[in-house]
Amino acid sequence: MNYEQIIRLMLERGFLLPSSEIYADALAGFWDYGPLGVALKNKYVELWRRYLVRRDNMVEIDGCQIMPKSVFVASGHLAGFEDPIVSCTKCNLTLRADRLIQEKTGKIIPERLPNQELDNLISSNDIRCPNCGGNFGNVRRFNMMFKVNVGPSGEEAYLRPETCQSIFVDFPRLFKVMRCKLPVAFAQYGKSFRNEISPRQSLMRLREFYQAEIEVFFNPDKANEFEKFDAVKSEVLRLALDGEKLEEITAAEALEKGYLPNKLIAYYLVILKQFYQYAGLDVKRSRFRKLGDDEKAFYASSAFDFEVETSLGWIELVACNHRGDYDLSGHSKVSKKDMTVLDGDRDVLPNVFELSMGVDRSIYAIIEHSLVVDGERTVLRFKPYLAPIQVGVFPLVTRDGLPEAAKQIYSKIKLNFEAFYDESGSIGRRYRRMDEIGTPFCITVDYQTLEDNTVTIRDRDTMKQDRVKISELEQALQRRLFTYSP
Amino acid sequence: MNYEQIIRLMLERGFLLPSSEIYADALAGFWDYGPLGVALKNKYVELWRRYLVRRDNMVEIDGCQIMPKSVFVASGHLAGFEDPIVSCTKCNLTLRADRLIQEKTGKIIPERLPNQELDNLISSNDIRCPNCGGNFGNVRRFNMMFKVNVGPSGEEAYLRPETCQSIFVDFPRLFKVMRCKLPVAFAQYGKSFRNEISPRQSLMRLREFYQAEIEVFFNPDKANEFEKFDAVKSEVLRLALDGEKLEEITAAEALEKGYLPNKLIAYYLVILKQFYQYAGLDVKRSRFRKLGDDEKAFYASSAFDFEVETSLGWIELVACNHRGDYDLSGHSKVSKKDMTVLDGDRDVLPNVFELSMGVDRSIYAIIEHSLVVDGERTVLRFKPYLAPIQVGVFPLVTRDGLPEAAKQIYSKIKLNFEAFYDESGSIGRRYRRMDEIGTPFCITVDYQTLEDNTVTIRDRDTMKQDRVKISELEQALQRRLFTYSP
Numbered sequence: 001m002n003y004e005q006i007i008r009l010m011l012e013r014g015f016l017l018p019s020s021e022i023y024a025d026a027l028a029g030f031w032d033y034g035p036l037g038v039a040l041k042n043k044y045v046e047l048w049r050r051y052l053v054r055r056d057n058m059v060e061i062d063g064c065q066i067m068p069k070s071v072f073v074a075s076g077h078l079a080g081f082e083d084p085i086v087s088c089t090k091c092n093l094t095l096r097a098d099r100l101i102q103e104k105t106g107k108i109i110p111e112r113l114p115n116q117e118l119d120n121l122i123s124s125n126d127i128r129c130p131n132c133g134g135n136f137g138n139v140r141r142f143n144m145m146f147k148v149n150v151g152p153s154g155e156e157a158y159l160r161p162e163t164c165q166s167i168f169v170d171f172p173r174l175f176k177v178m179r180c181k182l183p184v185a186f187a188q189y190g191k192s193f194r195n196e197i198s199p200r201q202s203l204m205r206l207r208e209f210y211q212a213e214i215e216v217f218f219n220p221d222k223a224n225e226f227e228k229f230d231a232v233k234s235e236v237l238r239l240a241l242d243g244e245k246l247e248e249i250t251a252a253e254a255l256e257k258g259y260l261p262n263k264l265i266a267y268y269l270v271i272l273k274q275f276y277q278y279a280g281l282d283v284k285r286s287r288f289r290k291l292g293d294d295e296k297a298f299y300a301s302s303a304f305d306f307e308v309e310t311s312l313g314w315i316e317l318v319a320c321n322h323r324g325d326y327d328l329s330g331h332s333k334v335s336k337k338d339m340t341v342l343d344g345d346r347d348v349l350p351n352v353f354e355l356s357m358g359v360d361r362s363i364y365a366i367i368e369h370s371l372v373v374d375g376e377r378t379v380l381r382f383k384p385y386l387a388p389i390q391v392g393v394f395p396l397v398t399r400d401g402l403p404e405a406a407k408q409i410y411s412k413i414k415l416n417f418e419a420f421y422d423e424s425g426s427i428g429r430r431y432r433r434m435d436e437i438g439t440p441f442c443i444t445v446d447y448q449t450l451e452d453n454t455v456t457i458r459d460r461d462t463m464k465q466d467r468v469k470i471s472e473l474e475q476a477l478q479r480r481l482f483t484y485s486p
Numbered sequence: 487m488n489y490e491q492i493i494r495l496m497l498e499r500g501f502l503l504p505s506s507e508i509y510a511d512a513l514a515g516f517w518d519y520g521p522l523g524v525a526l527k528n529k530y531v532e533l534w535r536r537y538l539v540r541r542d543n544m545v546e547i548d549g550c551q552i553m554p555k556s557v558f559v560a561s562g563h564l565a566g567f568e569d570p571i572v573s574c575t576k577c578n579l580t581l582r583a584d585r586l587i588q589e590k591t592g593k594i595i596p597e598r599l600p601n602q603e604l605d606n607l608i609s610s611n612d613i614r615c616p617n618c619g620g621n622f623g624n625v626r627r628f629n630m631m632f633k634v635n636v637g638p639s640g641e642e643a644y645l646r647p648e649t650c651q652s653i654f655v656d657f658p659r660l661f662k663v664m665r666c667k668l669p670v671a672f673a674q675y676g677k678s679f680r681n682e683i684s685p686r687q688s689l690m691r692l693r694e695f696y697q698a699e700i701e702v703f704f705n706p707d708k709a710n711e712f713e714k715f716d717a718v719k720s721e722v723l724r725l726a727l728d729g730e731k732l733e734e735i736t737a738a739e740a741l742e743k744g745y746l747p748n749k750l751i752a753y754y755l756v757i758l759k760q761f762y763q764y765a766g767l768d769v770k771r772s773r774f775r776k777l778g779d780d781e782k783a784f785y786a787s788s789a790f791d792f793e794v795e796t797s798l799g800w801i802e803l804v805a806c807n808h809r810g811d812y813d814l815s816g817h818s819k820v821s822k823k824d825m826t827v828l829d830g831d832r833d834v835l836p837n838v839f840e841l842s843m844g845v846d847r848s849i850y851a852i853i854e855h856s857l858v859v860d861g862e863r864t865v866l867r868f869k870p871y872l873a874p875i876q877v878g879v880f881p882l883v884t885r886d887g888l889p890e891a892a893k894q895i896y897s898k899i900k901l902n903f904e905a906f907y908d909e910s911g912s913i914g915r916r917y918r919r920m921d922e923i924g925t926p927f928c929i930t931v932d933y934q935t936l937e938d939n940t941v942t943i944r945d946r947d948t949m950k951q952d953r954v955k956i957s958e959l960e961q962a963l964q965r966r967l968f969t970y971s972p
Contacts, residue, residue, distance in 0.1 A: 014663045019550040020557055020655045022821040027636050027643060032549040032652060034660055041548070054900055062527070063518040064505040064694050065551075065677065066632070071506055085638055094638040146552070146634045148645070150513050150693065152571055152580040152683055157513060159634070166518060169506045174520055177500045191551065191677075197638055207636065208550050335508040414540055 001371055001378075002311040007202055009378070010367070013437050015040070015388075016202070029199025029207035036437055037363075039388035039418055041210070044279060044363055045189050047386065048212050050484075051275045052355075058185040058214065059178055063166025065191055066148055069156040071165050074334035075327070076299075081161055082141040083197055084111060084118055090134025096197045097139045100127060110294050115139040144195045159193035163211045164354060166190075168327045171217070175341055182343045182350060183218035183226070183264060189359070203360040204315065210359035216268060217350035219343045220325075223262035232270040239304075240289040259290075261302050265322065265353055272306060272318060272355055277486035279362070280383040282369045285309040288320070299326035308365045317362050323352040370438065380438030381461060384481045391419045391477060392434040392442035398423050406445040409455065409470065417477060435460055441480060443473070487857055487864075488797040493688055495864070496853070499923050501526070501874075502688070515685025515693035517846075522923055525874035525904055527696070527849055530765065531675050533872065534698050534843075536970075537761045542714075544671040544700065545664055549652025551677055552634055555642040557651050560820035561813070562785075567647055568627040569683055570597060570604055576620025582683045583625045586613060596780050601625040630681045645679035649697045650840060652676075654813045657703070661827055668829045668836060669704035669712070669750060675845070689846040690801065696845035702754060703836035705829045706811075709748035718756040725790075726775040745776075747788050751808065751839055758792060758804060758841055763972035765848070766869040768855045771795040774806070785812035794851045803848050809838040856924065866924030867947060870967045877905045877963060878920040878928035884909050892931040895941065895956065903963060921946055927966060929959070 001009070010016050014034035020026040033041060053060050072078040084097040097118045098109040104127045109118075118139040121127075128135060146159040160166065167186045175184070189212040199205045233252040239259055240246050249259070251266045260266045269288055277283050288304040296303035299321075306318035328349055332339040340347040366386070372379045384390070393410040395402035403423055410421040420439070422430050427444065434442050442458040444465075449455055456465040457476060468476045487495070496502050500520035506512040519527060539546050558564040570583040583604045584595040590613045595604075604625040607613075614621060632645040646652065653672045661670070675698040685691045719738040725745055726732050735745070737752045746752045755774055763769050774790040782789035785807075792804040814835055818825040826833040852872070858865045870876070879896040881888035889909055896907040906925070908916050913930065920928055928944040930951075935941055942951040943962060954962045 011659075012663055014545075014660060017656060017659050019652070020554050022655055022658060022817065022823045023554055023556040024821075025554040025556050025641065027552070027554050027641060030550040030552060032547060032656055034547055034656070035545050035664060038546045038548045050901055054904070057900075059500075059521050060524045061518055061520055062524045064516040066513070066516060066679070066694055068506050068509055068511040068513050070509040070511050087638070092639075142638055146636075148632045148634060150632075150681060152573070152628055153578075155511065155513060166505070169508055170503060170518055170520070172508060173497075173503050174500060177498055178521060193552070195636060208552055331508065335510075337508045414543075415536055418540070 001368075001373060003368075006311075006364075006368055006371065009436070010037070015367075018202075027207070029196055029205065031202055031206065031360075036388040040367075040382075040386065041359065041363055043386045043388070044359065044366070045212065047279055048189070048275065048357075051278055052214060052271060053187045056185055056271065058187040059174055059180065060187045060189075061167060061170055061174065062190060063160075063163070063170060063188060065159055065193070066150070066157050067160050067165060067169075069158065070334055071160075071169060071331075072145065072158055074330040075165055075168075076330065077145055077158075077161055078143070080298075081145055082143050084113075084115060084139050085142045085197055086118075086122065086136040086139050088129035088132060088134045089137050091129060091132040093129055093131045094197065097122070099198075101125065112294075115141070142195075142197065146193050146195050161194050162192050162356065163188045163190045163213045164215050164327070164356065167213070167215045168331050169335075171328070172337060172339060175217075180341075182341065182348065183216060183222075185214050185216040187212070187214045203364045204312065206360060212357040212359050214268075214355040214357075215327075216264065216353040216355075217341075218264055218353065219348045220351040221348075222343075223264045223351075226263040226267060229263040229267045232267055232274075235270045235274070237266075237269060237273065238283070238287045240287045240307075242290075246287060261322065265302070265320075268353060268355060269304065269306075269320060272320070274486065276306075276317075276362075278383070278484055280366055280370055280381070280386060281308060281362075285369070287314075289314075297321060297323075299323050308369070310365055310368050315361060315365065317358055317365060319354070319356040321354045321356065323354055325349045325351050327352055377432060377435055379435040379460065382438040382440070383485070384440040385484060387438045387440050388418065389420045389434070389437060389439045390417045390441065390481055392430065392439050393419055393421045394427060394430050394442060394444050395423050396427055396444055396446040400447070401450060402445050402447075405449055406443075409443065409445065409473070413474060413477070416474065417481070431458065441477065487854075487859060489854075492797075492850075492854055492857065495922070496523070501853075504688075513693070515682055515691065517688055517692065522874040523849075526853075526868075526872065527845065529872045529874070530845065530849055530852070531698065533765055534675065534761065537764055538700060538757060538841075539673045542671055542757065544673040545660055545666065546673045546675075547653060547656055547660065548676060549646075549649070549656060549674060551645055551679070552636070552643050553646050553651060553655075555644065556820055557646075557655060557817075558631065558644050560816040561651055561654075562816065563631055563644075563647055564629070566784075567631055568629050570599070570601060570625050571628045571683055572604075572608065572622040572625050574615035574618060574620045575623050577615060577618040579615055579617045580683065583608070585684075587611065598780075601627070628681075628683065632679050632681050647680050648678050648842065649674045649676045649699045650701050650813070650842065653699070653701045654817050655821075657814070658823060658825060661703075666827075668827065668834065669702060669708075671700050671702040673698070673700045689850045690798065692846060698843040698845050700754075700841040700843075701813075702750065702839040702841075703814075703827075704750055704839065705834045706837040707834075708829075709750040709837075712749040712753060715749040715753045718753055718760075721756045721760070723752075723755060723759065724769070724773045726773045726793075728776075732773055747808065751788070751806075754839060754841060755790065755792075755806060758806070760972065762792075762803075762848075764869070764970055766852055766856055766867070766872060767794060767848075771855070773800075775800075783807060783809075785809050794855070796851055796854050801847060801851065803844055803851060805840070805842040807840045807842070809840055811835050811837050813838055863918060863921055865921040865946065868924040868926070869971070870926040871970060873924045873926050874904065875906045875920070875923055875925045876903045876927065876967055878916065878925050879905055879907045880913060880916050880928060880930050881909050882913055882930055882932040886933070887936060888931050888933075891935055892929075895929065895931065895959070899960060899963070902960065903967070917944065927963065 015037040019030035087094040291303040302322045304320040328339040395406040501523040505516035573580040584597045777789040788808040790806040814825040881892040
């Protein structure tokens with residue numbers, strides 16, 4: 001199935017829907033999660049907590065989305081978080097200048113090219129408005145932050161364009177009260193906002209989106225004194241160091257060959273990959289792509305994108321940036337607050353290595369990688385612990401007391417499991433409906449249930465049925481659902 | 487402990503902190519959750535899912551916070567979500583007019599009083615600026631929504647002032663694809679935003695805050711045909727129908743006496759109360775207060791506030807409003823989309839009963855109700871399943887291999903439990919630190935551990951210690967942590 005077909009399935013089964021779709025002024029780039037989407041996303045975030053946050057003893061925060069102007073003076077967003085745009089002088093259609101030129105010429109245009117050069121490219125290639133054929137005005141810059149005015153005096157503030165800014169401003173107090181020592185990672189799951197010029201493809205480029213960001217604070221002199229690395233050094237990473245060329249190599253070898261700058265970074269790339277394995281992504285269709293100097297953010301001394309292959313091509317799920325001391329020194333300068341911390345007997349301004357994860361995209365990629373069309377069956381082969389509905393409960397037929405017996409089981413288990421009761425249609429059709437939304441187990445109440453208090457548990461992937469006692473059902477489900485595997 | 491002392495404890499132990507506090511332009515009314523706050527809030531929301539969303543088969547969504555203008559034309563917020571304000575003509579201090587008059591005169595001033603009458607009250611009471619003694623200008627209205635402009639053409643949109651608007655606009659599609667039947671409840675946990683004039687008392691009046699809202703859609707002709715009510719009819723409700731006077735009465739009697747309008751509403755008030763019992767609130771210090779006509783929202787035909795007593799007095803945690811068909815008919819009119827659904831063989835425009843919960847306030851109230859100061863011990867007696875840290879792991883002393891043995895246990899359990907390893911200070915001091923953040927169980931590794939592979943589990947509330955085998959530790963913790971009780 002391709003992207004459009006998958007989105008249609010998601011719409012029809014209540015995973016997601018366009019936000020405010022009943023209105024003519026509904027805005028592009030805003031999507032809501034329906035009940036199955038909420039459940040899948042919650043479980044995904046819990047897995048992120050389990051395999052990254054808790055495993056690594058991270059400090060998790062949940063910060064405000066509206067932040068004062070100074071934060072974005074310090075972060076550089078106010079001055080530099082801009083896209084080049086052009087408007088048609090006739091019909092006023094506004095587009096991103098770099099993308100427009102790229103599409104018309106087929107050449108890669110860095111967005112950081114000065115306005116004047118973009119203007120020249122537009123006129124030298126005689127690029128006109130795709131809507132009305134009119135001429136474009138001059139290229140100008142458009143800041144992608146959403147501005148809000150706070151209080152009756154209208155104080156200038158912004159919706160954060162990345163969750164990590166909350167982590168940087170909360171770092172001084174929390175490092176102290178949580179009795180942290182370097183290296184220490186802070187984590188946050190939450191919303192960010194970017195006023196994109198032309199949002200596309202539902203979950204791929206949203207104006208309001210979920211990030212799960214991890215910022216590792218460390219002493220730059222000690223990035224290679226990192227004991228935890230030893231436990232993961234034999235793990236294989238798929239690195240694209242130079243364009244599309246791919247190398248499969250152990251973390252230890254990647255370090256030796258100088259592909260990765262230090263043990264700390266190598267460790268975090270490995271545990272990120274492991275996390276996605278547990279999330280059910282096909283990591284054989286993933287890579288860490290090293291960014292060239294023209295691609296990476298200006299503060300990044302080294303940058304890798306974790307990318308996966310989908311029907312839309314390679315998409316970036318996580319930006320892994322060595323941000324140096326850019327953030328803390330910026331905030332320290334503007335706030336005049338000392339951001340150094342004690343490491344051993346020295347005051348150190350920590351460096352930051354970041355794993356900036358797009359949650360909505362990750363969920364899309366997991367759905368696409370989990371989807372198997374097998375004859376008449378469409379099956380979302382989610383890891384059981386990620387499935388939005390964990391258990392279907394069905395009476396075999398709707399007579400002879402079977403529905404009553406099934407409902408009794410359903411009422412009992414639904415507080416502990418995400419369960420769904422269904423009695424409409426043939427049993428085969430009910431199994432198919434559960435397959436399509438990825439429900440790993442279905443319990444069926446049949447005539448034998450009335451005789452010996454047993455039910456069948458049907459496995460989505462093998463389609464085999466086991467018979468278990470009702471008294472042992474919860475334990476049997478617990479064991480099947482919460483066996484974590486890569 | 488009073489409010490200020492509790493907030494200080496929360497700050498010192500990493501529950502929360504003022505957002506962007508390092509900056510001079512940090513804004514009032516914005517607070518971030520630190521790691522313990524995040525964990526407590528997540529567990530609180532999971533409990534809400536368990537006892538309200540899953541128990542009642544609700545449809546949970548997660549909608550966008552930025553919504554287009556039409557939504558708020560339909561909801562009435564654009565025209566009417568306003569506070570009366572006045573500014574000092576000399577120093578420009580701006581205040582809420584109704585509160586200012588209230589404080590100066592001691593009289594209750596409804597915020598809906600016309601501007602002219604508020605002006606008269608200010609001049610007749612000779613109220614002057616508390617800052618500089620200057621005269622106030624005329625009262626004007628201030629819309630409390632935050633406006634944002636979307637895209638290069640700056641389309642008008644707003645941050646939602648209540649999460650329920652996402653539910654109303656998503657209702658038509660989700661009712662269909664989720665194969666719903668009336669009555670059905672939709673639920674959402676997420677952020678809302680209100681541009682308060684003068685935010686106060688940290689978690690009590692925030693500009694950016696979490697709501698957990700439930701909107702029950704029902705056929706108004708059938709609000710008394712509600713079978714689920716029977717199971718809860720003997721539950722006692724504490725109703726304040728007329729000012730402070732309190733009646734303790736069963737749900738069935740409250741219906742009979744006409745205190746509650748119908749079985750559906752009675753049922754949801756009961757399960758809300760039960761939820762808070764499971765959350766560890768002292769419901770003997772709670773009440774459902776019936777709002778008078780001058781207090782309730784203009785669309786509400788009947789309204790109860792669920793309130794609890796704290797060191798700040800009675801605070802509202804949940805607004806329970808019978809909204810009639812106000813919302814769906816408003817959205818239907820502006821969007822021109824038919825919002826009726828089939829109920830049996832009739833098309834019905836559903837009515838809405840709402841449970842609109844303030845999450846941040848609820849968490850504060852649970853903290854205050856859980857806090858016990860007992861001699862030198864400060865103990866947060868959270869329900870074990872709500873505790874931010876579930877298990878402390880300590881070596882009795884830091885020698886003879888005890889730390890190694892304790893760390894091994896810690897590494898093993900920390901993926902499945904929120905665990906905290908600590909070896910600094912005396913064992914008594916470590917227990918106290920865990921008491922203060924509400925950790926229900928502490929595991930101690932002692933000399934006997936090295937002999938027979940057992941550890942002690944210390945119970946926060948009884949301070950008793952049980953000895954259990956390490957091989958049975960996870961099961962023992964599971965049982966202790968996840969025994970739900972009101």
